[in-house]
Amino acid sequence: MTTAPRETNEREEKPPVLTGLVVGSMLHLSHEGRRPVRCLFVGMEYGRYLLVKVPPPAAIGRDMFEKNRFLLSYVHGGHLFGFRSTLLGQIREVVRLSVFSYPEALEVINLRRERRFPCLIEGVLNANPTRHAKDDRRGTVTDISRGGCRFESPEGNGWGGLKVGQSVSLSLNLPPAGDTCILAAEVRSLHTDGQETRLGLRFLTPADEDQNRADEILSAFLAALAREMSLPSG
Numbered sequence: 001m002t003t004a005p006r007e008t009n010e011r012e013e014k015p016p017v018l019t020g021l022v023v024g025s026m027l028h029l030s031h032e033g034r035r036p037v038r039c040l041f042v043g044m045e046y047g048r049y050l051l052v053k054v055p056p057p058a059a060i061g062r063d064m065f066e067k068n069r070f071l072l073s074y075v076h077g078g079h080l081f082g083f084r085s086t087l088l089g090q091i092r093e094v095v096r097l098s099v100f101s102y103p104e105a106l107e108v109i110n111l112r113r114e115r116r117f118p119c120l121i122e123g124v125l126n127a128n129p130t131r132h133a134k135d136d137r138r139g140t141v142t143d144i145s146r147g148g149c150r151f152e153s154p155e156g157n158g159w160g161g162l163k164v165g166q167s168v169s170l171s172l173n174l175p176p177a178g179d180t181c182i183l184a185a186e187v188r189s190l191h192t193d194g195q196e197t198r199l200g201l202r203f204l205t206p207a208d209e210d211q212n213r214a215d216e217i218l219s220a221f222l223a224a225l226a227r228e229m230s231l232p233s234g
Contacts, residue, residue, distance in 0.1 A: 014047075016106040020081065022041070029072055047102050048102050050101075050102060051098075068086070069086055070087060083106050085101050087100055117144055119142065122173065124139075125137045125199070126169050127168045146203070148203050149170070149203075150201070152197070152198050153197045164188065167184065167187075169184055182214055184207070185202060
């Protein structure tokens with residue numbers, strides 16, 4: 001007597017698609033709460049394994065043992081993608097590569113509360129509360145939202161010890177009318193290589209009538225920009 005196979009309505013789950021992860025992407029790798037290190041994504045076979053170029057042992061510590069579980073993450077399109085993976089093995093010839101298991105699930109976190117619009121707007125940043133002209137730093141806003149913007153300057157030096165968390169003012173002439181607004185902001189990220197400086201700025205809540213007016217100008221500009229792009233302004 002033979003037993004008929006049991007019917008099941010369960011569908012086999014496919015491995016997740018790793019959105020935005022391409023050869024050359026930067027990954028952050030961490031193990032059991034340790035400080036993450038930067039790695040380079042080299043390649044993969046869908047559903048089977050990932051190839052990652054990791055730093056030398058001195059930089060990553062003594063956690064690179066097979067069967068250890070790691071948390072890997074990367075940023076794409078304003079979202080943070082993260083997954084857990086097991087170290088399957090290491091390749092040490094020619095180049096040091098680590099082989100990780102293909103993740104079973106992918107977690108996504110939206111890093112941006114407001115939609116960011118790409119742009120090219122000339123601006124002047126000043127870290128002096130009195131906004132003395134000698135402290136002006138000219139540059140370009142390359143993307144902007146209600147919550148903040150990215151400011152890039154060709155001036156790689158002479159920023160006078162500007163630090164993350166410091167308050168600054170950002171003066172912009174917003175099209176199409178060319179209205180000038182001076183926005184209070186906080187430095188959230190700072191990168192300089194001696195030739196160029198890039199800042200991530202978070203706009204602060206208006207504290208007086210002038211700042212309220214600047215906020216109104218910014219809101220009107222973003223609403224017009226959204227209409228041009230046929231997107232809801234939110």
